[in-house]
Structure formats: structure tokens, C-alpha cells
Amino acid sequence: MAENRGFRAKVQRFGSYLSGMIMxxxxxxxxxxxxxALFIPDGWWPNEQLATLVDPMINYLLPLLIGFxxxxxxxxxxxxxxxxxxxxxxxxxADIPMFLGAMIMGPLAGYLMKKIDQAFLDKIKSGFEMLYNNFSAGILAAILAGIAVKLIGPVVESLNNVLAAGVETIINAGLLPLANVIIEPAKILFLNNAINHGILGPIGVEQAADTGKSILFLxxxxxxxxxxxxxxxxxxxxxxSKSSAPGAIVIQFLGGIHEIYFPYILSKPALLLAAIGGGVSGVLTFQIFGAGLVATASPGSIFxxxxxxSKGSxxxxxxxxxxxxxxxxxxxxxxLKTSKTEEEDLSEATGKMEEMKGKKSSVTGALGQKDEETDAQAESQEEQEKSKDEINKIIFACDAGMGSSAMGSSLLKNKFKKADIDIFVTNKAINEIPDDADxxxxxxDLTDRAKMKLPTxxxxxxxxxxxxxxxxxxxQRLKN
Structure with a gap:
């Protein structure tokens, strides 16, 4: 059991890392x-000059952003x-868009640079720091780029072609709807980002570049x-569960925060069959009508x-x-109607979800849970005594900087507005916390990581x- 939990946690961290590069x-x-969608020959407003942006963006801009x-x-x-x-x-x-290659080379290069700095940076004499910084980064980057051209690029291209061919075979065989037999349970295990952004998204982008749309985005x-x-x-x-469901519908369907319905499934695991049935039938309908998107829909809101x-979809x-x-x-x-057992309490189901995810979910609040951990770290006296004039920026931070932290940020903004408090509030990924955050x-469960990022x-x-x-x-503290 412990080994399974450890493996699951590693897979979830891997998925979080993949989505962290894409999102x-x-x-x-x-x-x-x-x-x-607008400017290619089959788009809404074909324009030959503006359409020239398409290939450079998919071949250079997007992979470089991912790698960076x-x-x-x-x-x-x-x-x-x-x-x-x-x-x-x-x-x-390679001769194809290198999203997969970027997801390999970016972290690998950062890791090697980190190890080199750990080994040599403290040994550099005063006055030579800039010389070391510039040339160590330049030499490593040149070596890795050369290796990537000769070795990694062709290998990744071959792997990408195999994956794309497999997906194409599944589509041609009419079996694509069965992918949701895997995708729907993966969502409950919080592996959806790894599948969506790590596999389906890059292949979908290539399909969209060729045909103007891809069903994989759906x-x-x-x-x-x-x-x-x-x-x-x-x-x-x-x-x-009955009283909270209408509010959850708004958050899930309109806001695109799918994790809001995961505890409902966990409260009665047989409902996973309903999620799979809905996913399979939906994809089958998309396939029958030839529907597709031109790019990733994120978050998964109907809007x-x-x-x-795409045009015609x-x-x-x-x-x-x-x-x-x-x-x-x-x-x-x-x-729900035929179940002979009493429905499991949603708070217990949420606890299951939190254990699988590795951290508490924002969905707890949406379901009306108001308990706070009594042993949360006490704020220091110095922090408590900060005055309103000293606080100019408040940051909500989570793994990806979206979803739960965005909702928390919006909630605090509304509270500040009602209290006539003029302080900047926004949400960021933990790795993107600005240095001037107060x-x-x-x-x-993420506070220690945030403190390492910005201890001040x-x-x-x-x-x-x-x-x-x-x-x-x-x-109340800031008002006083």
C-alpha cells in the first residue's frame, strides 16, 4: 500500500511538472x-500574409517558451x-514541432546548470562572478544544443512519430472514444494535466497545424x-451533496474548474462509470460530426x-x-436511486481526494467545509505587526497559479473592495512569486515551498x- 501511494505521488508530481511547463x-x-483559425486558407478570414505567422509560431515560439x-x-x-x-x-x-523535445531539454538544461553552479559558484573569486555566470551558461548551452541537434532531436522525433501514428491508428479504427476509459479515472487521480498537456496537447497542435482542428483537444x-x-x-x-451541487455546476461548467465534482464521485465510486459513459459518448458524438478545436481550451469551461x-464544429x-x-x-x-447504501459524507470523500492529490483541494470550501487546521504555523510577531502602509502586494500561490489560487484571489479582492482596502492582490504559480510580494x-502543504521561494x-x-x-x-488587521 505504501509503495502504491509513493508511486502515485511520483506520477502526480510528474503530471504537475508537465502542466507547469505548458500552462x-x-x-x-x-x-x-x-x-x-482566422487566417489559414480554410479559416474564417483567409489572409496569406498573416497566415505566415502560423509555422514560425508552432515550430519556434511555442517550443522555445516551453523549454525556457x-x-x-x-x-x-x-x-x-x-x-x-x-x-x-x-x-x-527535427522536422516536426518539438514540444516533447522542449519538455525534455528545458528541465534537463536547468538541472545541469544548477549542478554546475552548486559545484563551482562558491569557488569563484570575487570580481569574476559575471565572467563565470556568462561563460558557464554559454558553454553548457552550446554543448547541449549540439547534442540535441545530433542525437536527442532525431530520437524525440521518432518517438513523437510513433505516438502520433498510434493516435491516428486509434482514430481511423474508430476507437478514440475508448480513450476516456483512461482519461476519466485519471482526472479523479489528478493525472489529467499530464495526459492533456503532456500527450494530447502536443499531438493535437500538430494535427491542428495540418487540418485546422483536432478532436484531441476535446x-x-x-x-x-x-x-x-x-x-x-x-x-x-x-x-x-444535494444543496451544494447547483453551486458546483456553475464553477465546473462555466468556470472550467473540473476538480469541483471529484469528491462527488469519490463519495460513491460507482459514479466513475457515469463519468466514463459520458466521456465515451461525448467523444463519439464529436467524432461523428467531425468536431474539433483549433487549440487547447484551458480551463475546461464551456466558454x-x-x-x-474550429469553423464548422x-x-x-x-x-x-x-x-x-x-x-x-x-x-x-x-x-444514486438504486444504491442500497447510505451516501458517504462529502467531507470524507474530499479527504480521499486530498490524500490522492497530495494536498487539500479548493473544492472543500465550495462544499461548505469550514474547518481550519489548528496546528497551522503561527505567524511571527514581526509579521503580525506589519502596518497597512507596509503592505502593497498580496500573492495567492499554488502549483500552476490557476484554478484554486485564482478563486481565492478573487474572493479576497471582493472582501478588500467592501472594506475599502486598496492593496494589489493577484495569483501566481509558486515558481513565479514576485520578489516584491509582501x-x-x-x-x-505548499507554504514551505513558498517560503523557500521568497523567505522575506x-x-x-x-x-x-x-x-x-x-x-x-x-x-480586520489591515483596516486597523
């Missing part, structure tokens, strides 16, 4: 998708520069299965899905979402981002 650059992917982000995650800006330069090697050494982002399950709870659920829809996408929601609703309703708010800031630990008494305490 900060989603804006660039969306920009590429919009340009592709991967290197920076390991060893700061210095690792990012070496990572981007090394990524250029796999770009030149496999994980479809909000239909989660909508159907939540609707079933809103009608046939009991107690807290994001339609904004990224709107009907197919709408029907796919409706069918997925209807099937998952029917199966979930059947399971207060950093994180989940208690005041750190506030919360049990969940959506419902913490720490917010009211902070408001």
Missing part, C-alpha cells in the same frame, strides 16, 4: 490557435536561458460528464471550448457536450482557498 504558456497557444519555462522551473531565469538555447537544438534536429476538456453528474446530485442527491472551436461540439451530460446524468441518477497566501515575505497558510477565516482576520 504558463497557454496564452501563446491560444494566440496561435486564433491566428490559425522548464529550465526556469528548475534553476530560475538562468536555467530558463540555457533551457531555451538547448531546445533550439531539438528544433533544428477529450479531457469536455465539461459534459461532470455537468451530468452534478445535475444528478442536484436532483437525486441527499443532504450537503473556452466554444471560443477555441459548433453544432458537433454542442451535441457532444449535451450527449455527454445526458448519458452521465442518466447513469449517475440510476446509481504577503504570500498558500495552502498549508510574510506567509499565511490556509486550509482551503475558498473558505478561510484567515481572510477576515487579514481584512
Amino acid at each position: 504558463p504558456n497557454i496564452g501563446a497557444f491560444i494566440a496561435w490557435g486564433i491566428i490559425t 519555462t522548464g529550465g526556469r522551473m528548475v534553476h530560475g531565469f538562468r536555467g530558463g536561458v540555457v533551457g531555451a538555447t538547448a531546445t533550439m537544438g531539438v528544433i533544428v534536429g 477529450l479531457e476538456a469536455n465539461p459534459g460528464p461532470g455537468l451530468g453528474i452534478l445535475l444528478a446530485f442536484a436532483i437525486f442527491g441527499k443532504g450537503m 473556452a471550448v466554444f471560443i477555441m472551436a 459548433y453544432l458537433g461540439i454542442a451535441l457532444g457536450v449535451i450527449v455527454a451530460a445526458a448519458v452521465s446524468f442518466f447513469l449517475a441518477a440510476l446509481i 504577503i504570500v497566501i498558500t495552502h498549508k 515575505a510574510e506567509h499565511i497558510s490556509v486550509e482551503n482557498f475558498l473558505n478561510s477565516p484567515k481572510y477576515e482576520e487579514l481584512v
